[in-house]
Amino acid sequence: SQQGEEDPQALSIQEGENATMNCSYKTSINNLQWYRQNSGRGLVHLILIRSNEREKHSGRLRVTLDTSKKSSSLLITASRAADTASYFCARRSVSRNQFYFGTGTSLTVIP
């Protein structure tokens, strides 16, 4: 894949539980972003974390970034059935203004 992976590939949890997804990358980044894709739709931007930040919050979303390990995680707290979707991290490289995505994590939240 281009520049990294998300894991797990699939995640199934009960409503109300927390969901954690991870993203690894290979080259230096300017920032890292998380996107969500509902079935049959385009991707929608959720949250951005810059390379000099370690943690960021937005509502029920919490993103962490560890540049030494070249990894990031997305935590969705108190999940809802409506959170069922695929989640992708996008690495924006330092050297080139490109966004690289992986295969994503498919999240299913069971009501």
Added chain:
Amino acid sequence: DARVTQTPRHKVTEMGQEVTMRCQPILGHNTVFWYRQTMMQGLELLAYFRNRAPLDDSGMPKDRFSAEMPDATLATLKIQPSEPRDSAVYFCASGSFHSFGGNTIYFGEGSWLTVV
């Protein structure tokens, strides 16, 4: 409500036929991306443009794919001739990138291509 518009939304075509997908980026955005999504490969960057100039199309099979921006309101991705392995969802995305910032890209709803 500004959005990226892609046409067609769905296309079924026979192997060997030419396929053209169109994208209208959000007005004022200077960067346009083409991605291909499959179950096996995920989202692959095919090409991208800045101020209508192609900056990178290294992810695109050169022998059959071509991407252009005839003007600031239209980006096209053409496959000629199409093959069954081209079956995928093709996404266009746009963003506003300048030396002082810009980080979010906005996706269209995709063109679902099936080549039989």
